[in-house]
Amino acid sequence: MTTIARGADIERLPDNMPQFILLHKQVAPYVAHIQLNRPDKLNALNLELMLEIKDALIELDADDSVRAIVISGNDKAFAAGADIKQMAGRTAVDMLKIDQFKTWDSIRKTRKPLIAAVSGYTFGGGCELAMICDIIIASETAQFGQPEINIGIMPGAGGTQRLTRIVGKSKAMEMVLGGQFMPAEEALRHGLVSRVVPIEHYLSEAVKLASLIAEKSPIAVQMAKESVLKSYEMSLQEALYFERKNFYMLFATEDQKEGMTAFVEKRKADFKGQ
Numbered sequence: 247m248t249t250i251a252r253g254a255d256i257e258r259l260p261d262n263m264p265q266f267i268l269l270h271k272q273v274a275p276y277v278a279h280i281q282l283n284r285p286d287k288l289n290a291l292n293l294e295l296m297l298e299i300k301d302a303l304i305e306l307d308a309d310d311s312v313r314a315i316v317i318s319g320n321d322k323a324f325a326a327g328a329d330i331k332q333m334a335g336r337t338a339v340d341m342l343k344i345d346q347f348k349t350w351d352s353i354r355k356t357r358k359p360l361i362a363a364v365s366g367y368t369f370g371g372g373c374e375l376a377m378i379c380d381i382i383i384a385s386e387t388a389q390f391g392q393p394e395i396n397i398g399i400m401p402g403a404g405g406t407q408r409l410t411r412i413v414g415k416s417k418a419m420e421m422v423l424g425g426q427f428m429p430a431e432e433a434l435r436h437g438l439v440s441r442v443v444p445i446e447h448y449l450s451e452a453v454k455l456a457s458l459i460a461e462k463s464p465i466a467v468q469m470a471k472e473s474v475l476k477s478y479e480m481s482l483q484e485a486l487y488f489e490r491k492n493f494y495m496l497f498a499t500e501d502q503k504e505g506m507t508a509f510v511e512k513r514k515a516d517f518k519g520q
């Protein structure tokens with residue numbers, strides 16, 4: 247279930263053969279898995295790795311055989327942050343020209359559910375990438391942090407915003423200003439992760455959860471994800487209207503008919519994403 251290999255599907259990105267990720271499109275039915283694969287550098291997020299994640303997500307988002315996506319690193323590190331060596335000599339103008347935010351924004355716009363399976367170091371850009379995901383399942387060894395302050399910068403890919411909304415101002419300030427880390431159990435208490443499990447199980451639990459979501463109507467899942475995310479961006483009143491529109495729209499789908507008919511007929515629904 248959790249064996250990750252460079253499968254034939256990877257050959258489908260010939261112009262941009264991934265070097266820093268492993269991609270498996272059917273780690274379970276309708277579930278794809280992207281594994282960050284730069285273990286000797288604790289999965290430090292260089293530009294190339296981020297582009298590979300972005301390209302894989304664009305492809306998976308367009309693929310009807312995929313309904314949920316798990317992103318993991320390895321037991322030791324989800325990712326220890328953006329690649330400091332790659333950034334060290336850059337000027338503000340370099341950063342502006344590279345415009346990495348294009349890549350991060352594209353990842354953020356993935357419509358299918360993203361589940362981060364996190365273990366070990368989850369720092370800086372690694373923590374920000376995990377927080378872009380919709381759900382985080384953590385191993386008991388996971389440690390979260392925004393230690394950019396230790397190298398003379400600050401979080402730039404959502405760390406000051408998403409973390410603060412999740413854990414609150416005081417805790418976020420400790421982490422962002424003091425570079426303090428947060429262990430998995432504390433992250434659970436603060437709602438940063440939805441579950442902490444023994445290290446042997448974090449990936450399989452994430453795949454299991456992705457499989458559960460993949461059984462639902464993919465259109466309803468997409469609309470529901472979009473609606474939940476609006477709670478971060480809109481006033482309550484606006485977001486309630488947004489939710490309402492998505493709710494109405496689902497009554498235009500075959501999946502809604504199938505789901506409700508299946509309930510009445512006391513059978514399992516077979517959602518086609520139509």
Ligand code: DAK
Nearest residue numbers: 287288290326327328329330331346347367369370371403
């Ligand atoms: N960058 C580059 N290399 C890294 C790295 C990183 N963030 N983290 C670890 N490595 C490399 C180490 O250099 C080492 O490589 P070699 O020396 O063997 O070649 C290897 O990984 C193993 O690391 P250590 O030897 O340091 O391992 P330890 O177990 O002793 O220590 C550690 C683990 C995680 C405590 C330590 O490696 C560490 O402190 N790493 C840096 C953590 C950190 O400061 N992270 C924040 C980075 S800044 C942006 C979006 C996002 C960002 C920026 C821009 N845009 C959209 C524009 C994000 C910024 C950041 O994340």
